[in-house]
Amino acid sequence: MRVCLVPLDDRPATWGDWVRLAELAGLEVTSPPAELLGRRRRPADVEALWEWLEEARALDAAFCAAEMLLYGGLVASRVGFEPQRVVIERTRRLVQLARKLAAPVYVSTAVLRAPAHPGGEEPDYWAHYGPTLAAYSELRGREELGSRTEPTLVQDLLEDVPARVVEDFLWRRRRNLLAQLLLVASAARGAFRYLLVGQDDTAPWGWPRADLGALQAVWEALGRPQSVGFGHGADELGQRLLARWLNGRLGNAPRVAVRYTWPEARRAVPLYEGDPLEDTVASHLASCGVQMAEDAADVVLWVHNFPDRQEEAEAQRHEPDGAVQAVVEAVEAEGRLLAVADVRYANGADGALVRALLDRPELVRRLAGYAGWNTASNTLGSALAQPVVVHHLRAGRLSSDGADARRRALLLHRLVHDWGYAAVVRPKLRAWHRGPAEPGPREDALAAEAQGLVEREVLPVLEPAFPGVRCAGVRFPWGRLFEAEVDVR
Numbered sequence: 001m002r003v004c005l006v007p008l009d010d011r012p013a014t015w016g017d018w019v020r021l022a023e024l025a026g027l028e029v030t031s032p033p034a035e036l037l038g039r040r041r042r043p044a045d046v047e048a049l050w051e052w053l054e055e056a057r058a059l060d061a062a063f064c065a066a067e068m069l070l071y072g073g074l075v076a077s078r079v080g081f082e083p084q085r086v087v088i089e090r091t092r093r094l095v096q097l098a099r100k101l102a103a104p105v106y107v108s109t110a111v112l113r114a115p116a117h118p119g120g121e122e123p124d125y126w127a128h129y130g131p132t133l134a135a136y137s138e139l140r141g142r143e144e145l146g147s148r149t150e151p152t153l154v155q156d157l158l159e160d161v162p163a164r165v166v167e168d169f170l171w172r173r174r175r176n177l178l179a180q181l182l183l184v185a186s187a188a189r190g191a192f193r194y195l196l197v198g199q200d201d202t203a204p205w206g207w208p209r210a211d212l213g214a215l216q217a218v219w220e221a222l223g224r225p226q227s228v229g230f231g232h233g234a235d236e237l238g239q240r241l242l243a244r245w246l247n248g249r250l251g252n253a254p255r256v257a258v259r260y261t262w263p264e265a266r267r268a269v270p271l272y273e274g275d276p277l278e279d280t281v282a283s284h285l286a287s288c289g290v291q292m293a294e295d296a297a298d299v300v301l302w303v304h305n306f307p308d309r310q311e312e313a314e315a316q317r318h319e320p321d322g323a324v325q326a327v328v329e330a331v332e333a334e335g336r337l338l339a340v341a342d343v344r345y346a347n348g349a350d351g352a353l354v355r356a357l358l359d360r361p362e363l364v365r366r367l368a369g370y371a372g373w374n375t376a377s378n379t380l381g382s383a384l385a386q387p388v389v390v391h392h393l394r395a396g397r398l399s400s401d402g403a404d405a406r407r408r409a410l411l412l413h414r415l416v417h418d419w420g421y422a423a424v425v426r427p428k429l430r431a432w433h434r435g436p437a438e439p440g441p442r443e444d445a446l447a448a449e450a451q452g453l454v455e456r457e458v459l460p461v462l463e464p465a466f467p468g469v470r471c472a473g474v475r476f477p478w479g480r481l482f483e484a485e486v487d488v489r
Contacts, residue, residue, distance in 0.1 A: 001060040001249075002028040006053060007238065008065035008108070009044075009073040010037040011477060012417075012485050013373070017382065018063075018238045020410050025246060025389045026400030030056060040478045041120070043072025043080055050093065059103040061193075061245050063238055066109040069094055070179055074200075074234065075121045077176065078112065084175045091179045095186040104193035106245055108237035109183055110200045111208045111215075112176040114169075120438065120480070123172075125165045132161055133169055134206070141206035177211050184215050188222040193248075195227065196241055196287055198377070200234035204274040231283035232273045235374065236381030240287045243388040247289035250398070254337070254391040256290050256384070257297035259330065261323050261344070262307045270376035271310045271346040277303070277376060284380045288388060299368065299387045300338045302330060303380075304353055306345070310376070313348025314427045320352045328356050331363050337390055341383035342372030348422035349373075354415060361465035370411055372418040379418075386410065412466050416488050420458035421474075425450050429481055438480045446481070450474040454486060 003022060007015040015031070022029045032052050038044035049069060056062070070090045071077040098105040114137040115122070118130045126133070136157050158166060180197065187195035197215060202208045212230065219228050233240075247253035258281055260266050266278040273280065281303060285292055290299075304327055331338055340357075344350040349372030357364050369386025371379045390407060392398045400406060429450055433439060439446045451474045462469050472487040 001026075002030065002058055004053070004056050004059050004062040005029060005031045005238065006049065006062075006064040006068050007031065007037070008067055008235065009075065010034060010039055011235070011483060013235045013378075013483065014065070014074075014238065016485070018242065020413065021239055021242060021385055021389060024386075024400060024403065024406045024410055025242075025392070025398050026403070030059075037068070038073050038076065041075055041079060043076035044068060046072045046090070054097060059101065061103050061249070062101060062105045063241055063245075064094065064105060064107050065238065066091075066094065066107055066179070066183060074110070078121060078172070079123050084178065087175055087179050088182065091182045095182075095191045098191045104245070105191075106194050106196070106241040107183065107187070107192045108196045108198065108241060109180055110198040110234040110237070111180070111202070111211045112173055113199070113201045113208055114206055115201050123168065125168070129161050129165055132157060133165075136161075136166075137207040138203070138205045141208070141210045173207060173211065177214060180211075180215055181218055184218050184228055185222065187227045188219065188225040190227065192227065194229065194241065194244060196229045196231075196237050198231060198233040198237050199274070201272050201375070202232065202274050203272075204269065209274055229283070229287040231287060231377065232275065232280050233375065233377030233381055236378045236385075239385040240284065240381045243385040244287060244289040246388060246392060246398075250392050252395065252397065253290050254298040254388060255293035255296060256285060256299045256301050257294055258285075258292060259300060259302045261302070261304045261327055265305055265307050266303075268306065268309060270306075270343060271312070272375045273377060277305055277343070280377055281380060284377070284384055288384050290384070290388065298336060298391055300334055300336050301384060301387070302327060302338060302340045304340055304342045304344050304350060304372075306343070310343070310346055313345035313350075313423045316345055316351060316423070318351040318355070320356055324350070324353045324356050327353060328360065328363065331357065331367070332360070337368040337387045337394070338366070339369030339383045339387040340367065340371075341380050342370065342418070343376040343379050345372075345423075346376070347374055348426070349415075349419035351419060351423050354419040354423075355461060358415075358461050358465055364411070364465040365408060367411055368407075370414050370418075372414075373422060382414070408466070412462070412469065412488060415462065416454070416458065416486050417484075420454060420462070421450070421484050421486055424457055425453045426481060426484075428453055433481065439476065443476060443479065447474045447476065450484060450486075454488075459488075
């Protein structure tokens, strides 16, 4: 089967990981040339992308991130200056293309975020006014969701923020919301096989939540069509859509039993998200086209959650505890396909869990999936999509040369990036660098240091489960330490 991907951007997390999953399924993937996709704040060549997509032929399915086709990428959707008219025209163009294609079209989009922290993926003024605008967003979002706030709070909050900044902030939100309203309405009328609306770096309150509420209100007014889904996440949305298409195309979607390390804490809200973890798990299952089942499940999704509140991975002590041992014992006893969604920490794996699993190489090699990266939703989407593919491979509905070797390679990739880099190497790089998050002229030196750390502290732990593993290099695709591409073979 031949599929097409227009990714959210050119990061390994949004492009490379999707391709790995598709190749595990034995799919032929066509995707735009890298030079068209832009990089970080440099937008893609949108018109060239459109020409490429409109010439795609002989497809069994197309997967499109709306931000890439409307703005030129995720960051471009936050910082670009395309007029609203242009964005709406491109949205209509996507709808028209989807109606013309013989193949089903799956579209993802993410509600525009308003993060409390400054960073390099927002408008330039965010470095100075970002935290204030985030607080303003929370107040206004509470109002739009029905809470009352004192007018003087908003006035006091914006006292030192230039009017042009507030106006630009509001204009970007309106522009994106209008495009997404059109996407929802079009999906409801059958333009797309499925539209998945995510939320990137959000909270229980704020304008992103209010925007999501507006989209859901339109969806409800249109009869709650099954062709639209909502939830948290952004970078992993494409993987969830791929799993959904496979389940719909092949039938016999796996039934999934969900287990929690701390069941009593499943209603806790993860960092960077606004809903209880249990609700997010349910929305991921629905978006992937699988059903929750207890007795007759084909797959067990073990959600390695947090006991009370989620912390950052860099704060962990890497010490084993009884909960980790319980997960290891569950993996050992389970005869069904089992995948681990490691959400105990944000932005990296639970080192104690990974080391405990790697102490039992035969157990690690049996896993149908593992993920433990960035947000809870990023992790859940990746961890769930993997066993969906493995389920269909084991049943013979998919055919892939060297499927088991590909599965082990994907598992190795996740362990190296989610644990090895994010939880082990990155904290030490930051301590050694003692500078900004972007390494700048020290990038080559930091990449060499990162490779050395991988070889000294990560590969020896992986070796028993993955004999002969080696690191061919490390690079920082977006010129920052947050994500790295670690080439392990």
